[in-house]
Amino acid sequence: MTSIGTPLLWTLFTVFVLIALAIDFLALNRQGSHTVGMREATIWSILWVAVSFLFVGWLWWYLGGTAPDPLSRDLANAKALEFITGYLVEKALAVDNIFVFLMIFTYFAVPAAFQKRVLMIGILGALVLRAIMILIGAWLITQFHWIMYVFGAFLLFTGIKMWWAAGQEPDLGNNPALRWINRHMKISPNYDGEKFFTIDNGVKMATPLFVVILLIGIVDVVFAVDSIPAIFAITTDPFIVLTSNVFAILGLRAMYFLLAGMHERFHLLSYGLAIILGFIGIKMLLIDIYKIPIAWSLGFTITTLVVTMLLSLKIPPRHGKTGTAFPFAPKPEGGSAGER
Template sequence: SLEFLTGYLIEKALAVDNIFVFLMLFTYFAVPAEFQKRVLMIGILGALVLRAVMILMGAWLIAQFHWILYVFGAFLLFTGVKMWWAAGQEPDLDNNPALKWIRRRFRIAPDFDGEKFFTVVNGVKMATPLLVVILLIGIVDIVFAVDSIPAIFAITTDPFIVLTSNVFAILGLRAMYFLLANMHERFHLLSYGLAIVLVFIGAKMLLIDVYKIPVVFSLGFTAVTLAVTMILSLKIPPKGRAGGGYPFGVKKRDEK
């Protein structure tokens, strides 16, 4: 149906942003290519479980409290505006609160130890960078789920459609990562398109009791907006390094 297709398109578009965050984390921590597949699989499985729980909770809240749609709408408006203003900026993972929180709770080893999550350095048990990356990806999953799930509830409140559109979009993350890993700089304007879509969906939720925007219009608006920003990304060269309004941006560490 159109509701499933629209939800799938929105989730897939946000998943592209998610992939670029994974890429920056892998670059920042210099994760070897042979470990990336395992990290991606763990991240995808975690995202599936997390989103299933959040979708069921969201469906229950909407069924019990209709006004929660206005909360979702206001949140999406805020997120869209924030993403727009953050796009093009150079985030810094070194000062990211999530990484600081992890560093306060774990002693982190300077190097990887195979696929181990913990290792012993000079008699001291430490977390490996691989564990840190997985923890950060888990947090990224939460951040993106909080954005994407309310967005799809704006299209339909049927939990089955919301869940299946999420599942089908997420299952392709691993393949999409290796397809888009070398193309993130080419789509440097994508975050602007995502910001516009989130603002549109937030407004749609706030107007739900005044005027119900047709699903076919939502699908067309989303597809055209994303297509235009991707085409413009190919036509307009980025100014320096492209940012993306990501919750976890990075600056590649200097080679030693």
């Protein structure tokens, strides 16, 4: 498997990510617990998107986008297009993450001031998890070419499953992971600031915030299983796969606060994501028969997202039934169980 990832490129990318995370953590600590407003979320969202495109612009230049050598220009153009397509696909799939995060926060009545730190921890976990899964995926594809067909069939199946599930109200109360956590852990009925553990009546218990962190970690695993094969359908270059994933994830927290209030407005987006996953799955299944150009994949992805978002604004949502309430009804600060 060929890759443009030289030791210098990997080093520069790693340093950049560490600096970006350090700045994000510093800003988080200085601001403390607070509710993120639309203005702040918009600024950070624009900033992360701008940084992502600055990176791909620099990469294009570094690979010879302005060089007189046609081979260098072709390589630079191809890798830049792969990055942008992969970035948009991962960004689009991340929207589904956001809506699930919103469901979890709403279900557990997580105070708005605590959500920012929870998402930061979730993003760190997602970065580590995806790096590991990408390395495993790259090794599998190198050793077993037929794994591409497995990925393709899985994405096609996932797309069909997502289509049928779209529009249905998820029931988090019947989630197996949540039921297991509730059976095996002592959980306090109340929040204790941003603490993950507290003492309740002399007994050490996990706070509802800790349960939220665990569930978000599980969501990261589930969505990584979908998104990692999707990016390998666009490119098998580990450097492009990892960088496009990381840049998409780095802006996830800001995008959450930007879109959290719009989930009803873009209620048809899940159908669009299902179509994109199905298209990518078919692309992987046809890889040895016909290679669909990257530009077509990019155009299809953008068109599908735009159409489903516009249709969401035209067609009113259908309101389904809500899930069952959490058994111990957490409160932001104090309060007795069951008083929600």
